[in-house]
Amino acid sequence: MTVTWTSGYNIDEAVPFVEWGLTGHSPKQSPAGTLTFTRGSMCGPPARTVGWRDPGFIHTSFLKELWPNTMYNYRIGHMLLNGTIIWSKIYSFKSSPYPGQNSLQRVIIFGDMGKAERDGSNEYACYQPGSLITTDQLISDLDNYDIVFHIGDMPYANGYLSQWDQFTAQVEPIASIKPYMVASGNHERSWPNSGGFYATKDSGGECGVPAETMYYVPAENRAKFWYSTDYGMFHFCIADSEHDWREGSEQYAWIEKCLASVDRNKQPWLIFSAHRVLGYSSNSWYAMEGSFEEPMGREHLQKLWQKYKVDIAFYGHVHNYERTCPIYQNQCVNTERDSYSGTVNGTIHVVVGGGGSHLSDFTEINTVWSLYKDHDWGFVKLTAFNHSSLLFEYKKSRDGLVYDSFTISRDYRDVLACVHDGCEPTTLAS
Ligand SMILES: [Fe+2]
Numbered sequence: 001m002t003v004t005w006t007s008g009y010n011i012d013e014a015v016p017f018v019e020w021g022l023t024g025h026s027p028k029q030s031p032a033g034t035l036t037f038t039r040g041s042m043c044g045p046p047a048r049t050v051g052w053r054d055p056g057f058i059h060t061s062f063l064k065e066l067w068p069n070t071m072y073n074y075r076i077g078h079m080l081l082n083g084t085i086i087w088s089k090i091y092s093f094k095s096s097p098y099p100g101q102n103s104l105q106r107v108i109i110f111g112d113m114g115k116a117e118r119d120g121s122n123e124y125a126c127y128q129p130g131s132l133i134t135t136d137q138l139i140s141d142l143d144n145y146d147i148v149f150h151i152g153d154m155p156y157a158n159g160y161l162s163q164w165d166q167f168t169a170q171v172e173p174i175a176s177i178k179p180y181m182v183a184s185g186n187h188e189r190s191w192p193n194s195g196g197f198y199a200t201k202d203s204g205g206e207c208g209v210p211a212e213t214m215y216y217v218p219a220e221n222r223a224k225f226w227y228s229t230d231y232g233m234f235h236f237c238i239a240d241s242e243h244d245w246r247e248g249s250e251q252y253a254w255i256e257k258c259l260a261s262v263d264r265n266k267q268p269w270l271i272f273s274a275h276r277v278l279g280y281s282s283n284s285w286y287a288m289e290g291s292f293e294e295p296m297g298r299e300h301l302q303k304l305w306q307k308y309k310v311d312i313a314f315y316g317h318v319h320n321y322e323r324t325c326p327i328y329q330n331q332c333v334n335t336e337r338d339s340y341s342g343t344v345n346g347t348i349h350v351v352v353g354g355g356g357s358h359l360s361d362f363t364e365i366n367t368v369w370s371l372y373k374d375h376d377w378g379f380v381k382l383t384a385f386n387h388s389s390l391l392f393e394y395k396k397s398r399d400g401l402v403y404d405s406f407t408i409s410r411d412y413r414d415v416l417a418c419v420h421d422g423c424e425p426t427t428l429a430s
Pocket of ligand 1: 275
């Protein structure tokens with residue numbers, strides 16, 4: 001488990017650490033690293049000018065050798081030079097299941113949440129009007145899920161750095177007790193002439209630096225925000241749509257490696273995710289481009305989703321909800337809507353970018369692949385009951401009720417079965 005927090009203490013002022021352990025046992029202490037960033041590391045205005053605010057010091061500690069599925073208590077400490085320790089309050093978390101382990105495992109996924117003021121101030125832009133209802137719905141349901149994926153566009157600080165603190169305070173009731181995993185969005189990373197795939201100014205000059213410093217992800221290089229992570233029977237490949245994903249790119253090779261590295265007997269539920277819609281969306285601007293996706297997305301990636309039999313792919317960026325049929329080469333390969341079973345013959349693509357930002361409109365064109373659309377704020381919950389049974393639910397933020405759902409029932413032999421190009425060639429020798 002990784003614990004990250006912010007303080008005003010540099011390393012020559014206090015020693016940061018986490019004290020943690022099981023109830024009734026003597027606690028351990030784990031050291032924390034300290035990072036910060038400077039105005040000079042911002043790529044442009046307003047982050048480098050009027051939006052700049054010193055971020056303080058960002059501390060990260062790794063709690064290791066955890067017993068699976070076990071409740072731990074922890075608190076953050078800073079030991080001052082005179083030996084006094086400044087303590088946080090005590091928090092608790094449940095450790096992750098061992099990869100492949102069978103237990104009830106529940107995952108929350110959404111994108112584009114942002115932040116908002118509870119007193120209604122800062123309403124000028126009113127850019128993320130659904131942010132608080134999503135946050136509050138997740139806070140009210142903390143006992144009923146295990147891990148959260150916020151797939152990009154986190155605070156929409158857009159170069160006004162104090163807004164990162166507003167955002168981290170808003171999600172703290174969740175992020176202090178659940179793994180809060182993130183992806184990189186255009187509002188974290190995009191800036192002209194800064195090595196990203198897009199040249200827009202959506203990050204307000206941040207060019208990824210605050211996100212890559214404040215949020216730990218298990219990436220080989222946090223400036224290239226792609227990583228894999230496991231949660232019991234789930235294997236997640238989280239791509240970075242702000243960097244080139246096309247065939248031949250460094251990221252494409254990594255995506256293939258991530259998808260290929262999962263043992264589906266132990267981790268049958270293979271999930272792909274990226275911030276921008278690399279799969280399918282009926283959002284109006286994608287429809288006007290005629291692509292119904294981020295151009296060059298599925299053209300390059302669908303052969304990997306198909307070869308490695310990805311169950312579900314999730315995207316944000318578009319601020320609404322949409323679910324497709326299981327798709328192979330742009331065709332629906334299954335007429336079922338509610339319960340899928342048997343071999344994996346296509347990938348279900350889900351846009352779940354209605355975390356809180358202003359809603360995006362759908363095109364009036366009805367495509368054959370779009371099964372459910374909702375112009376509202378919401379999030380997805382995945383429940384793995386065991387290695388053969390998965391429940392997908394889409395819930396609205398305003399009431400927490402389920403508006404779209406389906407199940408997948410499947411055994412290992414169904415994943416192994418050769419469908420389309422999902423198997424290596426066989427020899428005729430015996
Ligand atoms: Fe976005």
